[in-house]
Amino acid sequence: MTTAWSRRTFLATSAVLTAAVGAALTPPASATPLSPSPAADPYAALRATWSRLILGEGFSPTAEPFRSRLTDLGAKARGLLETMAPADGSLWPDAVFADPDPDTDAESFAFSGRMADSFTRLNTMAQAYRQQGTGLTGSTALRDAVLTGLEHLNTQVYNDRQTRYGNWYSWQIGAPQALLDVCVLLYDAIAPERLARYCAAVDHFVPDSAVASYTGTSTGANRVDLCRVLALRGAVGASAAKIALARDALSPVFPLVSKGDGLYADGSFIQHTTVPYTGSYGSVMLGGLGMLFALLKGSDWEVTDPKRQVVFDAVENAWAPFLFNGLVMDAVAGRAISRGEADDHRRGHPILASIVLLGQGASAAENTRWRSLVKGWAQRDYYSPPLSNPSLGLTALARIKNVLDDSALTPLPEPDGHRLFPDMARATHRRPGWAASLSMADRRITYYETGNGENLRGWHTGSGMLYWWGDTFANGQYSDAFWPTVDPYRLPGTTASRKALANGAGGDWGASLPDVNWVGGATDGKRAAVGQYLRGLSSTLMAKKSWFFLDDTVVCLGAGIQCRDGAIVETTVDNRNLGPTGNAPFTVDGSAKPLTLPWSATLTGASWAHLGGHGGYVFPGGATVKALRENRTGRWRDINTGGSADQLSRKYLTLWFDHGRDPSDASYAYQLLPGATEQRTAARAADSGWLRVLANSDDQQGVAVPSLGLTAVNFWFGGTVGPLVADAPCSVMVTEHGDGTATVCVSDPMRKRTSLTLTWNRTVASVVSKPATVTSATTGTSLRLVFGDLSATRGATQTVKVRLA
Structure with missing residues (x-):
């Protein structure tokens, strides 16, 4: 429980301590060490490099957007200077970090977080002191306040006698990174004796043993962060051994992994064992490696491990697929979506x-x-231009502006094609004008991650959530207060029970995993067949869900939907965030629906619908769909205990299938057409021959699109669907090409098949190419492919190319 201070007592005590401690701790001029020349001192060279990395270079402090950003930095530092009040248990009154008797783990986490935040504030002040154009550049008062703060925190809490409490991250990464940054920025003003004590504190909380084994909290992005601490500790304390340890401890991060945290061959990135995290922890790892490579380049400790090429390859294999016109897709951001x-x-x-x-x-x-x-990404981000991003640091801002100003560079367009990531149950699809991503869950990948009071209602994000964006429209769909205002039971693409779930249901840190294996699909790099055997979180819900990602559409099928929760089950076709105004016109079968709020309707026999400024939806053969236009309110604090309590309001248009209470064998089918006009949507619905649904049952789901020469089937069990016959579960996509060839793509999403026989009842003249997993290929009036052991292929697509008769 926090000590009860009256405001008057607190301010009086703070004022006295500020004066006394400030006078006692301000170093005399004679005690200020002078750094040797970087040329003569390798540690000074590292500190000079690190200063450039965290302060930035190559920009004018009088040019925008840097002038405004530097002014803001100065204002923030001035505010921190004016409110800093060293006292027992705190450096700022609003950041008490010491409590002799915390009532809960949450309180203990909060106190450790405030301790780390106190160092971060000092880092802000130190940067304002060193940066040009802040209004506080070279201010001795600001410098001395930072020195006072460092000493106060060292005396009070961050020292080699303190026992760690609360969040390990605060002690091993958050606090020491900020502390060491300040030590680098103000190195010449800190007495050697003080530097020694600060280094001793870092050694206490981040000993060499922290990177002795690649396990627990010392993997992936966390390992890179720990190496940053060790490297800077070496640069500040002139320890070659620490820097060498930091360099060598990076090596376990580089190799591709087959389980746990790290980068996978298919481009997946996992952190916390079960969470796809390319866009959050992966970002930290990428940034940390870039800074450490740059810090050590040209020094005696340069990173030369040849496996670092894995990281370079991952730029386009792992990160680029989830970047779209400047944004990184929420499907790989874990609990960060709630911030x-x-x-x-x-x-x-x-x-x-x-x-x-x-x-x-x-x-x-x-x-x-x-x-x-x-x-290309930066130029196309019309919704939130990077140079206007208030949370982007000056160094990052300078790097992006340098690229934008480079007239020799031709911006590259968004790639066109499909990427399937079976190792993290994710997929991305890109076509001219739009992109989509899909998030699923299986016995290796969690439904969602909650922890530290974050992402409390992300329950159904792994239940087949289908995100999509346009290149010139709807780029703010999930950016504009989507997560605190959307109905968490109606996430786009998902099938979910309306059974009420508690905040954080299923457990922290991705603990809850569905007991299913069939999640994945097959792709030729352009199109894909993807499926998910869905079991609901804390629910009896079961369903088979398939997505066929094609040229201008995603065909979505669901079958075998059953549940015994005593609650209604729904499949959400879409849930579009229309922003604060929400006046997008909505048309069903050519009939305009009201813009009034709230508005709801049951659309019986609907064959198509269109939402202006977004796209179209086609329901093959007609369907009964529910629609709702409503205003929804929420707060970030509702889904993240550390979030803002401000009330937010956004308008939504939701389309869903109501499967009723406790369905036994419900199904659905629809096409999503991102960016389609009303006319094109209506034309697709009228073209009854464009799409043939070959199967939509608990056993198989498949489609044929004759104009594309495509047949695709997800075999939940072996059987016959159209011209395809499989003797065991698998995913298959066959495409006939105009040059007389065909491509047969097959995968084992369950990772259990030791044999598989697939027959395509189509006359085939010869096999042009096949992978080693094909043990026999028979051609003639049909193609018969016999696969050997597929269990080690990790769900990857096996591609066979044939010549048609």
Whole structure:
């Protein structure tokens, strides 16, 4: 429980301590050490490099957007200077970090967080002191206040006698990173004896043993952060051994992994064992590696491990697929989606800057290509231009502006095609004008992550959530207060029970995993068949869900939907965030629906619907769909205990299938057409021959699109669907090409098949190419493919190319 201070007592005590401690701790001029020349001192060279990395270079402090940003930095530092009041248990009155008797773990976490935040505030002040144009550049009062603060925190809490409490991250990463940054920025003003004590504190909380094994909290992004602490500890304390340890401890991060945290061969990135985290922890890791590579480049401790090429390759294999016009997709951001201060665009921009920095250590060809990619992403972000991102640091801002100003660079367009990530149950699809991503869950990948009081209602994000964006429209769909205002039981694409769930249901840190194996699909890199055997979180819900990602549409099928929760089950076709005004016209079968709020209707026999400014929906054969236009309110604090309590309001248009209470064998079918006009949507619905639904049952789901020469089937069990026959569960996509060839794509999403026989009843002349997993291929009036052991393929697509008769 926090000590009860009256405001008057607190301020009086703070004032006395500020004066007394400030006078006692301000170092005399004679005690200020002078740094040797960087040329003669390798540690001074590292500190000089790190100063440039955290302060930035190559920009004018009098030019925008830097002038305004520096002014803001100065104002923030001035506010911190004016409110800093060293007292027992705090450095600022609103950041009490010491409590002799915390009542709960949550309180203990909060106190440790405030301790780390106190160092972060000092870092802000130190940067305002060192940066040009802040209004406090070179201010001795500001410098002395930072020195006072460092000493106060060392005396009070961050020292080699303190026992850790609360969040380990605060002690091993948050606090020491900020502390060491300040030590670098103010190195010449800190007496050697003090530096020794600060280093001793870091050694106490981040001993060499912190990176002795690649386990627990010392993997992936966390390992990179710990290495940053060790490297800076070495630079500040002149310890070659610490820097060498930091360099060598990076090596376990580089190799591709087959389980747990890290980068996978298919481009997946996992942190916390079960959470897809490319856009959050992955961003931290990418940025941290870029900074460490740059820090150590040209020094005696340069990172030369050849496996670091894995990280360079991952720029386009792992990160680029989830970047779209400046944003990073929420499907790989974990609990970060619940943080109101950083939406998908604001999380994406630091990744762009990190790619630019990483390129400095890559090959010339890689560097040029990445800069061209970044220029394209940054130029196309009309919704939230990177140079206007208030949370983007000056260094990142400078890197992105440098790329935008580089007239020799030709911006690269968004790629066109499909990427399937079976190792993290994710998929991305890109077509001219739009992009989509899909998030699922299985026995290896959690439904969602909650922890530290964050993402309390992300329950159904792994239940087949289908995100989509346009290149010139709807880029703020999930950015504009979507997460605190959307109905968490009606996330786009998901099938969910309306059974009420408690905040954080299922457990912290991705603990809850569905007991299913069939999640994945097959892709030729352009189109895909993807499926999810869904079991609901804390629910009896079961369903088979399939998505067929095609040229201008995503065909969505659901079957075998059953539940015994005593609650209604729904499949949400879409739930579009229309912003504060929400006047997008909505038309069903050519009939305009009201713009009034609230408005709801049951659309019986609907064959198509269109939402102006977004896209169209087609219901093959007609369907009964429910629609709702409503105003929804919420607060970030509702889904994140540390979030803002401000009430937010957004308008939504929701379309869903109501499967009723406790359905036994419900199903659905629809097409999503992102960006389609009303006319094109109506035309697709009228073209009854364009799409043939071959199967939509608990056993198989499949479609054929004759104009594309495509047949795709998810076999939940073996059987016959159209021209395809499989003797066991698998995913299959066959495409006939105009040159007389065909591509047969097959995968084992369950990762359990030791044999599989697939027959395509189509006359085939010869096999052009096949993978080693095919043990027999028979052609003639049909194609018979016999696969050997597929269990080690990790759900990856096996591609066979044939020549048709």
